[in-house]
Amino acid sequence: xxxxxxxxxxxxxxxxxxxxxxxxGDTVRVNTRIVEGDKExxxxxxxxxxxxxxxxxxxxxxxxxxxxxxxxxxVFLLHSPRxxxxxxxxxxxxxxxxxxxxxxxxxxxxxVREQYVAGEGAPAAVESTPKE
Numbered sequence: 001x002x003x004x005x006x007x008x009x010x011x012x013x014x015x016x017x018x019x020x021x022x023x024x025g026d027t028v029r030v031n032t033r034i035v036e037g038d039k040e041x042x043x044x045x046x047x048x049x050x051x052x053x054x055x056x057x058x059x060x061x062x063x064x065x066x067x068x069x070x071x072x073x074x075v076f077l078l079h080s081p082r083x084x085x086x087x088x089x090x091x092x093x094x095x096x097x098x099x100x101x102x103x104x105x106x107x108x109x110x111x112v113r114e115q116y117v118a119g120e121g122a123p124a125a126v127e128s129t130p131k132e
Contacts, residue, residue: 007056008056011056011057014057014079015056015057015079016078016079016083019078019079019086020086020087020088021088022049022061022086022088023049023091023092024049024050024051024052024092024094024096024097024098024099025048025049025091025092025093025094025099025112025115026048026049026088026089026090026091026092027046027047027048027049027088027089027090027092027112028046028047028048028049028063028086028087028088028089029044029045029046029086029087029089030044030045030046030063030076030083030085030086031043031044031083031084031085031086032044032045032076032082032083032084033081033082033083033084042084045063045065045074046063046065046089047063047064047065047072047074048063048064048065048092048099048102048112049061049062049063049092049099050062050063050064050073050098050099050100050102050103051097051098051099051100057079058077059077059078059079060075060076060077060078061075061076061078062074062075062076063076064099064102064103066105066106066110071103071104071106073103090114091114091115091117092112092113092114092115093112093113093114093115094112094113099112
C-alpha cells in the first residue's frame with residue numbers, strides 16, 4: 001500500500017527538519033511542551049527506543065523506561081509540535097527491529113549494549129599498512 005502523492009505533498013509543510021538520527025536501542029531524551037493554564041514548561045522524558053512505526057507525519061516512536069521500580073512506555077509522534085527537542089544520550093547496539101522483550105525486565109536483563117562511535121571519545125580504528 002503506497003501513500004497518495006497528494007497527501008505527501010500536503011504533509012511536507014508540517015514535517016520537522018531538525019530531527020536527529022536515532023535508532024532502536026538508543027537512549028533518548030525527549031523534551032515535551034506542557035501547557036498548564038496560560039503557562040508553558042518543558043518536561044523531559046528519557047528512555048530506550050523500543051520501536052519506530054509509520055511514515056511521514058504519522059511516524060511514531062516508543063520509549064521504555066524503568067524508574068523507581070515502575071516500568072512505563074510512552075509513545076511520541078515524531079513530528080508533533082509538542083516535542084521541543086530530541087537528543088541522543090547514548091547510542092545502543094541491538095539486533096532486533098522491536099525491543100518489546102525489555103518490557104517488565106529490570107537490572108542487567110534490561111540492559112542494551114552501547115555502540116561506540118569512532119571520533120566521539122573512542123579511539124578510531126587503526127588501519128594496518130602492508131610492510132615493504
